Amino acid sequence: MNIGIDFFRDLAVTETAMDVYGYIESGFDCIVRYCILALEMVGVFVLMGSVLRAIIAIFRKKENLRLQLAEGIALSLEFKIGGELLRTVIAREWKELWVVGIIILFRAALTLLIQWEIRIERRNDAERQAKNEKLGELEKNTEESH
Numbered sequence: 001m002n003i004g005i006d007f008f009r010d011l012a013v014t015e016t017a018m019d020v021y022g023y024i025e026s027g028f029d030c031i032v033r034y035c036i037l038a039l040e041m042v043g044v045f046v047l048m049g050s051v052l053r054a055i056i057a058i059f060r061k062k063e064n065l066r067l068q069l070a071e072g073i074a075l076s077l078e079f080k081i082g083g084e085l086l087r088t089v090i091a092r093e094w095k096e097l098w099v100v101g102i103i104i105l106f107r108a109a110l111t112l113l114i115q116w117e118i119r120i121e122r123r124n125d126a127e128r129q130a131k132n133e134k135l136g137e138l139e140k141n142t143e144e145s146h
Contacts, residue, residue, distance in 0.1 A: 032090050036083045043079030046072060067121045074114045081107045 050072020057065045084104045091097045 029090055032086055036086045039079050039083035039086065043076040043083065046079060047076035050076065064121075064125060067118060067125065070114050070118045070121065074111055074118065077107050077111045077114070081111070 050069055053072070054065055054069040057068065081104060084100055084107065087100050088097060091100060
């Protein structure tokens, strides 16, 4: 008889432990979802801010417009990738993990492409600046000789 009572008592403890585990898991899931949402929102705000700055720069005819826009897009993609990485923590099925993995790969490829474009744009800006400095020196030397 005593064995049956112990079994039911252990079962009750196990159910209570499972309830506690369920509450913790539910709370963790909620926290991770809010963190994903926060990262996604930051990514959207960074992108919107970069686009607005680019639009203003167009009207003010500022240099380095493409570079600034590309840097903003790259930064926003980094936040979006962070959100997707967090999404892998709460993924329940392999299909969901595959979808998230493909999204991460796609965004990472875009980030690499944009970083490559940023490198090229920086090099072009440096070349333009060096050319302008040489032209300035030539004009200065020409004025001094006359």
